[in-house]
Amino acid sequence: MDDNYKVGVEELKIAHNRLTVVLRERQKRRRLQLASVEEFKDLFPSQKRDKKPKRSVAQKPRAQHSSIDNKITSSRNKNSNKYQKRTADNFEFKIPYPKKTLTSNILDEKQKSQINEYHNLYQDGEKTIRNDYCQHFVDSGRRPQNFIRDTELSQRFDEYPKLKELTKKKNALVTERATPPTYLKADLRTLDLKSLGTKFDVILIDPPLQEYCRRSPLVADAAATPSFIFIWSGDADGLDRGRQLLLKWGYRRCEDIVWIKTNKKWKGSHFIEPRSVFQRTKEHCIMGIKGTVRRSTDGHFIHCNVDTDVIISEEPHYGVGTAKPEELYHIIEHFCLGRRRLELFGEDHNIRPGWLTVGLGLSSSNFDATTYLSYFSEPNGYLLGSTNEIEALRPKSPPIRDNSTAKLGAQGNIIKQKAKKQQQPTSNIMPVPSMPPTLPAFSHRWIPPPMDSKVYGTPSMDGNVYGK
Incomplete structure (x- = not known):
């Protein structure tokens, strides 16, 4: 029981590690996509809307200020300062024009090698290859x-x-x-x-069917009983002519080799x-039997x-x-x-x-x-x-x-x-x-x-x- 328990734990760890790698890779892709979108917006600043700065609560004239109002005002000022600092940080890390914003160009060689390695080891389950022959x-x-x-x-x-x-x-x-x-x-x-001078157990024919159906020798005279005959009949109309030959010589069709x-x-x-x-890519060989x-x-x-x-x-x-x-x-x-x-x-x-x-x-x-x-x-x-x-x-x-x-x-x-x-x-x-x-x-x-x-x-x- 202990060995089985250990084996099960190891398998769970391996599965967890694989799932973690896949999730991290998806997160990286998502971040890169978001970064490319932000860069695309930066290339067209005219489309941005000028947002009016919000007036802080402290600038509003008030006749009376209580202690509760002071606390609310200070908290709002802190939040606005955090927002301004965050936008400034984002502005510092933006990629300037004219750098390309495609995801494939942003990745460095090390990241590409890691992603290829992950693809070789694990399967996403999201994409399937269809072999349309x-x-x-x-x-x-x-x-x-x-x-x-x-x-x-x-x-x-x-x-x-x-x-x-x-x-x-x-x-x-x-x-x-x-x-x-x-x-x-x-x-x-x-x-x-x-x-x-003898009769045969097997007869194989590859005839010119159109001419051979009209003037064919009596193959039945050379066929033993029982015996088999194999006629290459080609495709399409040749199948009908091959069946005509079988009936003419006293054979019955029993198999069809393709x-x-x-x-x-x-x-x-x-x-x-x-x-x-x-497109005709096959031929038929009709098999007949006598006896x-x-x-x-x-x-x-x-x-x-x-x-x-x-x-x-x-x-x-x-x-x-x-x-x-x-x-x-x-x-x-x-x-x-x-x-x-x-x-x-x-x-x-x-x-x-x-x-x-x-x-x-x-x-x-x-x-x-x-x-x-x-x-x-x-x-x-x-x-x-x-x-x-x-x-x-x-x-x-x-x-x-x-x-x-x-x-x-x-x-x-x-x-x-x-x-x-x-x-x-x-x-x-x-x-x-x-x-x-x-x-x-x-x-x-x-x-x-x-x-x-x-x-x-x-x-x-x-x-x-x-x-x-």
Whole structure:
């Protein structure tokens, strides 16, 4: 108790000292302001009113003076003498013209240093700084997202050690299981994707949307079931064209990744598009799905919630190129565990281990269908696999309870067996065919309202379904 009492007393003393310093500083400021006002009045003596001197009581003629009147008269004379002496003292200390009367000029260097020291140690609580990044963008052209901290991929999870370790282990596994960089120079307007000889788990496209919507190849012929597709759709009208492509190829939209562009390295004024109402500083990558994937039972094919759906990186200068952020590759490789990855409309800077890049902008080709198929010849070779460390670190859905599966009968036992297999991962997890359970007529579970299956797909009963 004594120690706590002493600590409390010391804290009160410190707080009292701080308050005393702040109050003294405010008093100094007030005195300086009053002094500047008095000096301002002295500069214009014509505006002063001539005050008539007051006649003392002793000068008034009186017929009779009593002792009480004498005391009153003497006290009044003393007060008037004090007033005259006070005005004389003030006149002696007045600063003569032409000295400047601004407060900042009256302070000497020592007082300025003391005030700056007080400001560094203590806060007034009277003034607040407002960071108006939108106005700063109008004035300088630097975008507000330039000031977001820890946007680099290497610094993203510095404050989250578990996710940082998970990302490190997944990157090591992806690098170990990646196929050699493969690329094919071809015109996608005439290329038949069936000639590639296999179907792909992931397809990434950065198309010229306006032309590609009219005359696009059948991407669905090269897509496995289940599989995912990522389409860079830009902004504004590109979003509508991207959705049209998804419907045309038999995909359903399930996610939307946003690329927020920074211009830290730009020089000069910012680029203004002629037809846009606002400054466009972002692009969208639409994610579609084909087939059915459940996060609770299909952990051999997808790992959810490892990355975010926002990418913040530098935008290339206008007219230099159409390079997209490399972070999207990491998001795809962390999410989907399929090793058969295809990128369309790629260029030389898009060539990457683990991917087959196809496009007319490539300078050469090294693709051979037989050699490429040999990379997946082993059992379940198209799967990336997982490790015990990754399974222990990655976010998972809550395990299925016995009571909920018992009400589903035989189908519930199948789901329960799938969940047990997810808890015992191996280097290459065998895929389990998905069998959607059927609800009995007496089920008390909530059933979602009917939706347009052509647009939204068929929702599952557990709410964690990506696909029909």
